[in-house]
Amino acid sequence: MKIKINQPFIDKFAGDRTYNPMQRQTPEVLYALVNPIGYPKAELIHYNKELAKSLGFGSPLTAEETDLLNANPPGDLKTYATAYAGHQFGNWAGQLGDGRAIGLGEILDDKGNSIELQWKGAGATPYSRHADGRAVLRSTIREYLMSEAMFHLGVPTTRSLSISLSGEDVMRDIMYNGNPALEPGAVMIRTAKSFIRFGHFQFLTANGKIDALKNLADWVIGRYYPSIQNLEGKDKYIAFLTEVQDRTICMIIDWYRVGFVHGVMNTDNMSILGLTIDYGPYAMMEEYDLKFTSNTTDLPGRRYAFGQQGNIALWNINALANALYPLIDDTDAIRHVLDNFEPIFWKRFDVMMSAKLGLDLDDIQANQTLIKSWQLMMLDLKLDYTLFFVELMKYRENGKFNLENICYQDLSDEQRKSLDDFLKAYDTQLENNTLSKQESLKLMREANPQFILRNYQLYDAIQDAEKGNYAKFEKLYEALQNPYENKFPELQQKRPDWVDGVPGCSMLSCSS
Numbered sequence: 099m100k101i102k103i104n105q106p107f108i109d110k111f112a113g114d115r116t117y118n119p120m121q122r123q124t125p126e127v128l129y130a131l132v133n134p135i136g137y138p139k140a141e142l143i144h145y146n147k148e149l150a151k152s153l154g155f156g157s158p159l160t161a162e163e164t165d166l167l168n169a170n171p172p173g174d175l176k177t178y179a180t181a182y183a184g185h186q187f188g189n190w191a192g193q194l195g196d197g198r199a200i201g202l203g204e205i206l207d208d209k210g211n212s213i214e215l216q217w218k219g220a221g222a223t224p225y226s227r228h229a230d231g232r233a234v235l236r237s238t239i240r241e242y243l244m245s246e247a248m249f250h251l252g253v254p255t256t257r258s259l260s261i262s263l264s265g266e267d268v269m270r271d272i273m274y275n276g277n278p279a280l281e282p283g284a285v286m287i288r289t290a291k292s293f294i295r296f297g298h299f300q301f302l303t304a305n306g307k308i309d310a311l312k313n314l315a316d317w318v319i320g321r322y323y324p325s326i327q328n329l330e331g332k333d334k335y336i337a338f339l340t341e342v343q344d345r346t347i348c349m350i351i352d353w354y355r356v357g358f359v360h361g362v363m364n365t366d367n368m369s370i371l372g373l374t375i376d377y378g379p380y381a382m383m384e385e386y387d388l389k390f391t392s393n394t395t396d397l398p399g400r401r402y403a404f405g406q407q408g409n410i411a412l413w414n415i416n417a418l419a420n421a422l423y424p425l426i427d428d429t430d431a432i433r434h435v436l437d438n439f440e441p442i443f444w445k446r447f448d449v450m451m452s453a454k455l456g457l458d459l460d461d462i463q464a465n466q467t468l469i470k471s472w473q474l475m476m477l478d479l480k481l482d483y484t485l486f487f488v489e490l491m492k493y494r495e496n497g498k499f500n501l502e503n504i505c506y507q508d509l510s511d512e513q514r515k516s517l518d519d520f521l522k523a524y525d526t527q528l529e530n531n532t533l534s535k536q537e538s539l540k541l542m543r544e545a546n547p548q549f550i551l552r553n554y555q556l557y558d559a560i561q562d563a564e565k566g567n568y569a570k571f572e573k574l575y576e577a578l579q580n581p582y583e584n585k586f587p588e589l590q591q592k593r594p595d596w597v598d599g600v601p602g603c604s605m606l607s608c609s610s
């Protein structure tokens with residue numbers, strides 16, 4: 099094969115090389131070699147041409163490259179599943195691991211970056227925990243499209259390289275209510291600089307593998323945080339925690355900017371590079387609601403609701419700090435890092451909100467009252483989060499604000515007045531703005547997407563794709579490339595009424 103795949107992770111760390119796919123605990127090692135199940139009838143339905151080109155894939159793809167995308171690799175490629183652990187919904191869950199993902203290794207891209215590749219849905223691994231390691235077309239399309247949508251929105255994320263039908267049906271109980279049904283199976287390749295998670299560190303610490311913990315931390319620092327690699331002793335790991343915290347905060351602020359709700363922020367779903375990873379029952383929030391959760395499993399506690407994501411990120415950083423403790427052994431130093439989370443977070447939050455509103459960025463404090471009153475108005479009126487800002491940009495341009503386009507309920511006169519009051523306060527604030535109107539609009543256009551991928555649009559595209567019609571899928575793929583432009587007005591509408599109560603349209607289960 100023309101493409102050269104490197105495997106620094108399995109070259110560096112101890113693994114279980116027996117190729118035994120049986121599900122088991124592997125407390126001594128960080129990965130187990132495992133072969134994909136093999137899909138002789140697989141069919142590539144889409145691939146990311148720009149990403150494939152940057153990784154050196156041919157155009158058109160060679161037969162061997164297509165086989166690789168279809169999870170039928172050449173016989174000499176060692177493929178592997180990694181072991182991690184984590185807290186799920188706040189509870190320690192012990193060993194988890196790549197149960198549905200299999201690693202291929204890394205390819206050097208045209209910019210000299212090492213990019214890791216993983217199949218998702220290529221069959222069971224030692225970490226599949228009584229599940230089948232397969233994926234259905236429904237959940238695969240959701241990850242395939244949304245991770246690319248996030249990439250083009252400018253949010254740190256894993257990416258999607260390809261999606262194939264596996265050629266086999268898979269049984270799933272979508273609503274977890276005892277009604278399993280066969281669905282078309284699929285497999286995708288996702289890419290990232292690294293798929294290492296907080297949970298990998300938790301796994302080693304929980305198993306008392308402190309030498310391996312140090313090796314993994316040093317390896318991650320050397321490859322992805324080179325600016326701190328020459329620090330000595332505990333200072334290096336304190337700096338590491340600080341850097342991971344910083345990237346995690348950046349990611350969450352971007353989630354708030356675009357209205358993303360991850361839905362399953364367990365520590366095993368937290369990337370050590372601050373990337374959005376593991377797209378499951380996520381949603382782009384439509385009506386503004388801090389308590390909105392997209393995951394049916396999360397409904398009892400709403401632990402992972404939109405407004406909770408900052409708190410949960412801190413909770414997860416705490417879990418990472420515990421995992422790194424053996425390398426730091428200094429509670430005060432760790433406390434000092436964690437104490438900085440909230441001030442950094444809120445400062446960046448106010449900057450982000452100020453940009454969305456097109457306000458001065460040099461005196462953020464002066465914007466705080468307006469941001470607060472905006473939030474109270476939105477919580478009461480429950481307007482569409484994305485479309486509110488699209489309307490606000492129009493209001494800045496022509497002084498008109500169309501409430502009907504962005505509203506999901508009948509509003510009282512009082513509620514309409516609270517929007518008018520907000521707009522008056524906004525105008526007053528703008529009078530004190532040192533930014534020109536053009537500068538302010540530029541800030542807004544860069545912070546506020548016009549197109550977001552809504553769950554009902556995904557649902558609609560998936561229904562057709564399951565019948566072999568990919569036209570809607572292709573259209574969404576095209577629209578998500580330019581989310582800050584007004585290219586597809588018909589896709590930039592509030593959620594239609596038919597969606598209400600349809601499972602999979604606004605709320606989702608983890609079933610994948």
Ligand code: AMP
Nearest residue numbers: 194195196197198226229230231232376
């Ligand atoms: P998630 O909540 O999707 O991040 O998954 C939690 C754990 O369950 C991870 O270790 C996954 O690899 C595993 N898992 C989820 N779905 C499957 C599946 N269909 N087959 C095997 N393992 C799975």
Ligand code: MG
Nearest residue numbers: 366367375376
């Ligand atoms: Mg996961």
